[in-house]
Amino acid sequence: MTSPQTRPATFAGTAIIVGASLSGLMTALSLSRIGMSVTMLERSDDNGRTGASLSAVEGMLERLTGKPPTADQPAMRGGIQTWVAVHDCLRAAVDRDPAIEVVHHAQVRELGQNQHHAWAEACDGQVFAADMVIGADGYRSVVRRFVAPDRPDASFAGYLIWLGISDETAISPPYPSGFAYHEAEGYCFLGAPLPGVDGSTESGRRRVSWAWYDGGCDTLLRSTGAVVDRVVQRTLRADEIPDDIYAELAAKAERLWPDPWREAIHDCVARHSIIATPTAEYVPERLARGRLCLVGDAAHLPTPMTAMGLRSAFDDALALADAISLSNRGNSSLPETLASYERARLTIAKQIVLAGRNFSRDFMRTARSRRVA
Numbered sequence: 212m213t214s215p216q217t218r219p220a221t222f223a224g225t226a227i228i229v230g231a232s233l234s235g236l237m238t239a240l241s242l243s244r245i246g247m248s249v250t251m252l253e254r255s256d257d258n259g260r261t262g263a264s265l266s267a268v269e270g271m272l273e274r275l276t277g278k279p280p281t282a283d284q285p286a287m288r289g290g291i292q293t294w295v296a297v298h299d300c301l302r303a304a305v306d307r308d309p310a311i312e313v314v315h316h317a318q319v320r321e322l323g324q325n326q327h328h329a330w331a332e333a334c335d336g337q338v339f340a341a342d343m344v345i346g347a348d349g350y351r352s353v354v355r356r357f358v359a360p361d362r363p364d365a366s367f368a369g370y371l372i373w374l375g376i377s378d379e380t381a382i383s384p385p386y387p388s389g390f391a392y393h394e395a396e397g398y399c400f401l402g403a404p405l406p407g408v409d410g411s412t413e414s415g416r417r418r419v420s421w422a423w424y425d426g427g428c429d430t431l432l433r434s435t436g437a438v439v440d441r442v443v444q445r446t447l448r449a450d451e452i453p454d455d456i457y458a459e460l461a462a463k464a465e466r467l468w469p470d471p472w473r474e475a476i477h478d479c480v481a482r483h484s485i486i487a488t489p490t491a492e493y494v495p496e497r498l499a500r501g502r503l504c505l506v507g508d509a510a511h512l513p514t515p516m517t518a519m520g521l522r523s524a525f526d527d528a529l530a531l532a533d534a535i536s537l538s539n540r541g542n543s544s545l546p547e548t549l550a551s552y553e554r555a556r557l558t559i560a561k562q563i564v565l566a567g568r569n570f571s572r573d574f575m576r577t578a579r580s581r582r583v584a
């Protein structure tokens with residue numbers, strides 16, 4: 212390990228955040244609000260980043276920044292949004308904030324800490340040091356290995372989720388007015404309308420997103436290396452899904468799901484535009500160790516069926532900033548402060564993941580029994 216080069220620290224302190232996706236961006240904004248100077252280390256660039264749809268909470272951005280949005284700022288709408296819309300809104304707020312720096316192509320591989328600092332070392336050997344390092348690096352978190360070395364990995368829940376998005380023009384009216392939930396033959400299905408690419412919420416000009424939970428794809432996931440042993444490695448891109456699997460999805464959709472969802476699936480199959488996300492879960496035992504802590508999916512990973520990932524990451528971001536500002540007033544040490552963040556968040560985060568795990572177990576039991584029958 213090379214010795215850390217400390218960035219110039221403001222009195223209110225410095226933080227490094229590993230990962231500049233939704234939870235990293237929210238945490239950066241909440242820490243900047245209390246006067247901290249933040250460096251975000253992100254392994255990727257911003258090109259071609261996509262994700263599923265999410266339920267966002269109205270007013271999230273205002274609560275993170277403490278400021279009302281200005282006329283030229285993209286608003287964070289409540290309700291179902293694409294990952295990209297939520298990301299772009301948070302990222303625009305981060306880019307306007309002079310206390311936050313985002314460093315791309317910085318893949319962190321090592322972490323360290325001593326009495327005075329914590330540091331992160333990127334794969335190119337660069338070392339970034341600050342008062343604390345926060346892991347917002349998702350389900351395969353590197354920071355988690357240092358916070359919880361005895362339980363570093365999230366585990367595969369046994370099923371994947373097929374995900375697609377279509378324009379409403381690809382389906383027939385009447386257009387969906389809200390959420391749809393269906394179960395059949397051991398599968399389950401969620402559908403929802405989304406704003407159109409231009410933000411339109413007018414019926415007929417929106418998009419629809421769907422998620423199909425499937426407990427029978429072990430061979431595909433293991434042959435592509437998306438899951439190895441009990442550990443989820445990655446999401447399968449649309450171009451990695453073989454033609455015969457697309458054909459199988461189309462045939463099953465015909466049998467299992469009602470319109471307009473069946474039409475939406477056929478549209479995605481025709482465009483070869485479906486991704487497959489293996490579900491991982493992580494029940495946390497710790498969220499902090501010394502000057503290191505975790506937020507978002509790195510900290511606690513529930514099945515997407517809970518629809519709580521974004522909300523939990525938002526609550527982490529606020530709780531961490533609260534713990535730090537309280538300790539600044541009470542003169543606690545940083546490790547004590549991060550321990551109080553852990554106390555504030557651990558129980559509820561654990562309950563959310565465990566509730567989701569009950570769903571996962573029931574779902575897999577049903578999926579297996581339907582396959583045997």
Ligand SMILES: Cc1cc2nc3c(=O)[nH]c(=O)nc-3n(C[C@H](O)[C@H](O)[C@H](O)COP(=O)(O)OP(=O)(O)OC[C@H]3O[C@@H](n4cnc5c(N)ncnc54)[C@H](O)[C@@H]3O)c2cc1C
Nearest residue numbers: 230232233234254318319348349507508515518519520521
């Ligand atoms: C299919 C699906 C559906 C979902 N639906 C919902 C929903 O309806 N409602 C909801 O609230 N939540 C939902 N979620 C969960 C939600 O998407 C996440 O909880 C939320 O996006 C927070 O993610 P994150 O920022 O913690 O992690 P991630 O999005 O995984 O981001 C981690 C970031 O860290 C970077 N990174 C990783 N390792 C390193 C490294 N070593 N060095 C530097 N950078 C690194 C990555 O490139 C990435 O940018 C869903 C998730 C999935 C998969």
